[in-house]
Amino acid sequence: MRGGSTVEAAALLTHERLLGQRLLLHIKARFVVAPAIVAAALIGHSVLGIDGLEVRSLTLVAGFIAAYNVAILRVAWSRCDPEHAAEHRRVLRRLFRGSMVLDFLALTIVVWLVGGARSPFLAFYLFHVVITSLLLSRTTAMIAVATASVLLSTLVLCEYFGLIPARMPVGAVMGGGPIDGRYALTLVLVYPTLFVLVGLLLTSLVQALRRAEADIQSKTIELQKLSTMRQEFLRVALHDINSPVGVVSMLVGNMRQGLCGPLDQRQQDQLDRALKQLGGIDALLKDLRLLSELDTTDLAEHSIEVSLAFLLDEVIEEHADLAAAHRHTLRTEPGEGAALVFGVPRLLKEAIVNYVTNAIKYTPDGGTIVARVLEREEFVRLEVSDNGIGISAGDQQRLFQEFTRLGRSNPHTSKVRGAGLGLSLVRRIAEMHGGTVGARSRTGEGSTFWLELPACRRTPDVAS
Template sequence: MKLRTQFSILVSILILVIMLVLGTVLFVYEKQQILTENRNNQVVLLKNYITVCEESLPMDDDLMIINYSDMLVKTDPVVVYASFIGGDGKILHSRKNSIISFLVGNTDIKQQRTNDIKTQEFVLPAGEKILDIYFPVFKENNVAGFAHIGLNQKEIDKRIADALSRMKNRIFAVTFFAVLTGITGSFLLAFKLTQPINKLVDGARKLGEGKLDTKIKVNTKDEIGLLSKEFNIMAEKLQELDELKNSFVSSVSHELRSPLSYIKGYIELFLEDSEEKLDKKQIEYFGIIRKNITRLTMFVNDVLDVAKIEAKQLIAKTGKQDIAFVIDEITDFAQPGLEEKKINLRKAIAPGLPQVLIDEDKTRHIISNLLNNAIKFCPENGTITIGALVEGSYVKVFVKDTGIGIPKEALNTIFEKFRQAKAEHEKVGKVKGSGLGLTIAKGFVELQGGKIWVESELDKGSTFFFTVLIAK
């Protein structure tokens, strides 16, 4: 799992947990507030009623109490009744006589002088739950009676439930918005934090692919910025070392090529002049020397070609050419190697191929390298197929063999310098090579504006393809 994803998930979970905890705490607090507010509203109702009762007593204004009681019942659905009951339980003023009579006759009313508002619950015959709240009414510091207000418990519960529901919806909306904003912010923050890391990863990958001129642009002044700066310094030093290595290899190769040419020339001259004077064993030894000098010269030339490819010093001298002719010529040269391993060569060249735009020498080198590789890795009595066909604005050339194949993990690196798939196999034995042939082939193909690739299956063979432009 990517660091960005891990960071985003971790922060999102943290935000979610925090918001759930805060939401729960807020809900408990708000619920308590709602219950307290509900209780305070009940107290206000009763106190206002007590005030009306106390004001009406000196004037014996019963109508004031009755009108106020009616007003409470009509304006507030929660209020079932409002009644003024004497200390002896006698109903002094009430519009709900039946309920008050039930209250007085069937409940344990303990009306007593108190400094606190008292509550009691009872159930009417119809099943309606009533919450009765009361408090003494004083006249000249004496208890004149008790003010009772009956509240519908079902309506109270409904109001509390509605208030809690609205509150839950608000808390949910706020929590959802906060979580959504937090998660979005965490993803943006993770992207911002990991973007420089991704640049470093991409730079390291390019560096591993041999692109030593890679530079990472990170402008932050944190640890990632410092790491990027050190990475760029490392890349510069690697590039300097690579250039030094290439310069050394090129110099050594140049220095080797001339002496090798001289040695080969003198041996050939010596053999021409002295062949009759040498016995078979001596001729065989000189032949081995000449063969290995040729092989070493080819290796030196390959090293120089790779150095030129990497330095981009090669120039393609392209011209119109018949690719079928070039293929035929190369296969004729390869005939001794094919016959030595008893390999069957097939040609699959499409008829009427158009002329192509190629550097003839370099294209010969490409086909020769691919064909020689196929011969090396193909067992005795195997089959090699070489062909060409038109594909869009290109001619596609391919070399297919029934050899040992290339492991899947090696397909991405097969064209790199000194890279060779395992050549140890009971069918072909131990195969030696410089590991530069495919690198040179790739460089020459791309120099001519084409591309090269391989398809292979282990123990079933490989097919190398490359394209060349059709001449206009």
């Protein structure tokens, strides 16, 4: 039962899920309006000297508002949680409609006591119609329009025909004497027409927005399902593929080392090629494991203060042999401090590794690779620069997209294996940590890839 209600609640649009919260907001507003009516009446009578202002009657109206507001609050209090909106939607709608009718009734009494058809508070009818049209359903908005039209027309006609006495507090209302028939007719025709037009216009606009919201919500739910399916597929695929690949790599490696007997040159070459292919598969599996992990990692739970400068030094040291194998000069520029950021060290290190290994792989042998960490007021910037082949302006726009391999026609880069996931993983890691990534490059002049993360400002003792 709980699971079904959760699914139903998830299918509700925002305005339906927040119905209880909006009802509470209206309740809070009434608790402000009720004493405001009393205060305004006292100030108008005692300070401003408005004659004929019925303070006692207005105080009774304020008490009436407070009384039904307390009753609505008692019923609505336990039903306003957005997570259980589906369970209490019908009750909340009834409470909203009932309170709306009572609000219009209280407003009509206040308008009658402060000038009737000449009251400066007539505009509050329109205010109520606007609020109802924006926040509630079209049916409820039309009920509000009908209620406002009936109550206002009844007040004006009863005052015109003498069925109720006119209240004309001097100083609050302009003019006096009997209401003119033409003025009464104008009010009866103009205000209800205005209510209808405003209600129809606003509800049409709101309905269009809610249709768009429903469409976005359905697409979001579909994307969530696809994301869940992808995560499950990655989990199963990695589990089923990782072990066999590891076993095959071990067996082929054993053969290459001659543990299964002597090999001629041709056999050694074939096994070397096989190991190279298996190495590419292993790198792909590593990227897929990281991709799966990014979808499920609770960043807040695993994040700590970490020195980006320390991680960079560690990565450079670990990849010194790989750089030396390509006769690269791999070094870091000294920084000014620890460059503290808040994040998951292993993920941040993986992003740095990706930048450094890319520079090593895509720079022709004998190149220079320089990494640096720059501290700014609000962020820490890590850069990895090389004097490699560079990237064209057109290709730079696609650098950080998933499964993007660039430069396949280049003789040097075409030999580099990969699935095109690395830079997209760097982008996702940076975005998870509230950061950004980017690159600047010129063909034939090299590239600089950068990563910016929000900085942690701590004392020197903590930084050390």
